[in-house]
Amino acid sequence: MTTTTGQVPATARRRAPSMADVAREANVSGQTVSRVSNGRDNVDAATRDRVLAAMAKLGYRPNSAARALRTGRFRSIGVIMFTLSSFGNMRTLDAITTAATDAGYSLTLIPVPHPTKGELSVAFDRLADAAVDGVILIIEAHLLDESDVELPGGLPVVIVDSSGDERFPAIDTDQAHGARLAVQHLLDLGHETVWHIAGPGRSYSATRRREAWAATLAEHGAEAPPALEGDWSTESGYELGLELAANPAVTAVFAANDQMALGVLRAMHESGRAVPGDVSVVGFDDMSESSSFWPPLTTVHQFFGEVGRRSVEALLHEVEVGERRDDSLVDVELVVRQSTAPPRA
Amino acid sequence: MTTTTGQVPATARRRAPSMADVAREANVSGQTVSRVSNGRDNVDAATRDRVLAAMAKLGYRPNSAARALRTGRFRSIGVIMFTLSSFGNMRTLDAITTAATDAGYSLTLIPVPHPTKGELSVAFDRLADAAVDGVILIIEAHLLDESDVELPGGLPVVIVDSSGDERFPAIDTDQAHGARLAVQHLLDLGHETVWHIAGPGRSYSATRRREAWAATLAEHGAEAPPALEGDWSTESGYELGLELAANPAVTAVFAANDQMALGVLRAMHESGRAVPGDVSVVGFDDMSESSSFWPPLTTVHQFFGEVGRRSVEALLHEVEVGERRDDSLVDVELVVRQSTAPPRA
DNA sequence: CGGGGAAATGTTTACGTCAACATCTCGCGT
DNA sequence: ACGCGAGATGTTGACGTAAACATTTCCCCG
Numbered sequence: 001m002t003t004t005t006g007q008v009p010a011t012a013r014r015r016a017p018s019m020a021d022v023a024r025e026a027n028v029s030g031q032t033v034s035r036v037s038n039g040r041d042n043v044d045a046a047t048r049d050r051v052l053a054a055m056a057k058l059g060y061r062p063n064s065a066a067r068a069l070r071t072g073r074f075r076s077i078g079v080i081m082f083t084l085s086s087f088g089n090m091r092t093l094d095a096i097t098t099a100a101t102d103a104g105y106s107l108t109l110i111p112v113p114h115p116t117k118g119e120l121s122v123a124f125d126r127l128a129d130a131a132v133d134g135v136i137l138i139i140e141a142h143l144l145d146e147s148d149v150e151l152p153g154g155l156p157v158v159i160v161d162s163s164g165d166e167r168f169p170a171i172d173t174d175q176a177h178g179a180r181l182a183v184q185h186l187l188d189l190g191h192e193t194v195w196h197i198a199g200p201g202r203s204y205s206a207t208r209r210r211e212a213w214a215a216t217l218a219e220h221g222a223e224a225p226p227a228l229e230g231d232w233s234t235e236s237g238y239e240l241g242l243e244l245a246a247n248p249a250v251t252a253v254f255a256a257n258d259q260m261a262l263g264v265l266r267a268m269h270e271s272g273r274a275v276p277g278d279v280s281v282v283g284f285d286d287m288s289e290s291s292s293f294w295p296p297l298t299t300v301h302q303f304f305g306e307v308g309r310r311s312v313e314a315l316l317h318e319v320e321v322g323e324r325r326d327d328s329l330v331d332v333e334l335v336v337r338q339s340t341a342p343p344r345a
Numbered sequence: 346m347t348t349t350t351g352q353v354p355a356t357a358r359r360r361a362p363s364m365a366d367v368a369r370e371a372n373v374s375g376q377t378v379s380r381v382s383n384g385r386d387n388v389d390a391a392t393r394d395r396v397l398a399a400m401a402k403l404g405y406r407p408n409s410a411a412r413a414l415r416t417g418r419f420r421s422i423g424v425i426m427f428t429l430s431s432f433g434n435m436r437t438l439d440a441i442t443t444a445a446t447d448a449g450y451s452l453t454l455i456p457v458p459h460p461t462k463g464e465l466s467v468a469f470d471r472l473a474d475a476a477v478d479g480v481i482l483i484i485e486a487h488l489l490d491e492s493d494v495e496l497p498g499g500l501p502v503v504i505v506d507s508s509g510d511e512r513f514p515a516i517d518t519d520q521a522h523g524a525r526l527a528v529q530h531l532l533d534l535g536h537e538t539v540w541h542i543a544g545p546g547r548s549y550s551a552t553r554r555r556e557a558w559a560a561t562l563a564e565h566g567a568e569a570p571p572a573l574e575g576d577w578s579t580e581s582g583y584e585l586g587l588e589l590a591a592n593p594a595v596t597a598v599f600a601a602n603d604q605m606a607l608g609v610l611r612a613m614h615e616s617g618r619a620v621p622g623d624v625s626v627v628g629f630d631d632m633s634e635s636s637s638f639w640p641p642l643t644t645v646h647q648f649f650g651e652v653g654r655r656s657v658e659a660l661l662h663e664v665e666v667g668e669r670r671d672d673s674l675v676d677v678e679l680v681v682r683q684s685t686a687p688p689r690a
Numbered sequence: 691c692g693g694g695g696a697a698a699t700g701t702t703t704a705c706g707t708c709a710a711c712a713t714c715t716c717g718c719g720t
Numbered sequence: 721a722c723g724c725g726a727g728a729t730g731t732t733g734a735c736g737t738a739a740a741c742a743t744t745t746c747c748c749c750g
Binding site for chain 2: 709
């Protein structure tokens with residue numbers, strides 16, 4: 001019936017309305033629509049209203065591809081991480097998402113199914129044609145070091161991990177301080193020494209915790225038993241816990257994360273060793289379930305939210321200002337619950 | 346030395362190389378570069394090699410904004426979800442990410458900090474200028490129903506939840522079957538009836554589980570005690586568990602998720618009620634920690650991976666083929682561990 | 691009452707890619 | 721020898737936006 005716009009039944013509409021459509025509807029130039037769309041203030045109030053009305057009427061949505069092409073910015077940050085299984089990574093991702101959103105950036109997730117160099121390369125390739133202004137790496141930085149993978153040139157990168165790598169700023173929890181707090185607590189309770197279930201050796205975080213554990217023992221003249229090495233999983237904590245339970249000399253255990261600590265608790269229960277009566281257990285992370293473990297777990301609280309926030313801050317600073325931020329360490333807090341007590345006399 | 350390209354020191358390079366740069370370097374037309382870049386087969390092998398070499402030399406990366414602008418496709422899907430806290434959502438997100446990546450799509454995360462209608466609108470607005478071809482909603486669909494929010498027109502949507510909403514296909518775990526399995530198991534062990542700690546009423550999943558619980562009891566002529574309502578958190582399970590522990594008539598509890606079940610376990614321990622001796626407890630989810638709870642938790646295993654995969658499949662089918670998929674229910678499995686036993690005679 | 695200038699608005703163009711179409715180069719059959 | 725067609729490659733233009741620059745309007749001040 002009407003002639004101008006080549007009307008189509010609403011159900012069959014093909015093309016989303018563009019700036020030009022809005023401009024026509026509001027009887028202004030495209031540029032004015034652009035100005036309204038971007039919230040510039042040099043537009044007459046009446047004009048602005050007219051444009052906004054036209055936008056609403058047509059259901060206009062700016063085409064982000066065109067915008068990105070024009071501006072060279074995607075307003076999106078990429079996060080590369082291993083499968084989301086780990087509790088800490090989840091929380092960090094959550095905080096990153098929130099921080100990025102608040103800053104007006106969207107967030108693109110780039111998974112790495114297996115933590116191998118090859119897979120990492122694949123992820124970086126994906127990254128290459130992903131539409132992001134910068135990248136946060138939540139991976140065990142170790143891999144990066146070994147890796148000859150070329151990170152896409154010119155793309156700002158922030159690493160969430162303790163890294164030896166100098167190429168990029170690293171944001172991390174103060175692993176060493178946390179471990180120190182945990183060991184100190186156990187020693188203060190009167191334990192002769194503290195056994196340790198470490199995380200996998202390829203993880204810098206695990207290494208930091210383990211080193212701080214050993215150092216703290218040494219400072220107090222306590223003899224360090226051999227460290228056991230788990231893989232962060234509850235199961236590995238359980239199996240290693242069974243070993244410890246069988247050794248009557250063990251009175252205090254520091255597990256490198258809460259999940260392994262949970263495994264240790266189970267192992268102790270099954271072996272008839274009372275916690276904290278016979279054996280005290282400390283974890284690391286303070287996952288939300290830890291307060292309901294049996295017994296409620298004494299652990300080192302990580303402020304994942306803060307880590308996430310700082311990562312985004314550092315990355316966006318580099319993206320927008322072009323200035324690299326320094327490394328940053330987020331403090332930690334010991335939460336004493338009921339899995340620790342003085343050794344039985 | 347060379348003349349053509351207006352060389353800049355590598356450190357100061359401003360602009361990423363474009364197709365035109367590669368074309369010049371390889372001495373072909375831009376279109377040929379495009380063809381190589383998109384893996385078309387109608388390019389001579391020698392030419393292809395030359396182009397690939399030029400790409401490698403210049404570090405060429407296709408500009409996804411330009412590509413998206415030209416093709417009208419972003420090759421990205423959006424996921425709207427509440428803060429990542431919940432275990433199940435995490436796992437689902439993980440699977441979605443993997444499935445999307447395998448299909449060559451990237452994934453954009455759009456968080457909703459608080460599950461209110463207002464926040465949901467904000468998320469949808471964000472979505473509007475996000476560069477996605479379709480959306481997966483991991484939210485309690487309830488909100489959608491109440492909400493007058495207009496979803497961006499023409500954007501395919503899939504909901505991960507049991508939804509009454511007919512507007513979009515829903516993919517979900519078979520909540521009812523899971524609850525039925527749990528209650529049945531307890532009844533089979535000889536318990537007279539089963540108490541229930543439900544999830545929040547606004548959640549369809551919680552409602553489904555609760556209804557199935559009630560229905561199963563009714564079918565067996567068991568009297569249904571009043572359902573308690575938690576908020577999925579360990580804490581709420583603990584508090585409600587304390588109530589149940591104080592009631593000597595309680596011998597079997599079905600908690601609507603593992604975290605609340607963990608809270609119940611703690612409450613029972615603290616109240617001196619043996620699990621499973623005095624009280625049997627069943628959860629729902631089968632989180633990775635559940636096998637190490639004390640006692641290891643009998644629970645309903647959800648196949649989150651399958652849910653995620655099917656969601657992506659359904660969404661991409663609609664995006665690429667334009668055909669809506671039917672609702673889909675993912676089956677479930679009862680995992681019997683050590684938190685359940687016949688009632689004490 | 692005229693001129694200067696700020697504010698509002700319009701016009702032109704380029705961002706990098708890919709579809710559509712145009713052209714070119716061969717090999718092969720008759 | 722010639723022409724035809726298939727495959728390889730080149731040319732042109734448009735996607736929707738925003739920066740840069742151009743133009744218009746109108747208010748204020750001397």
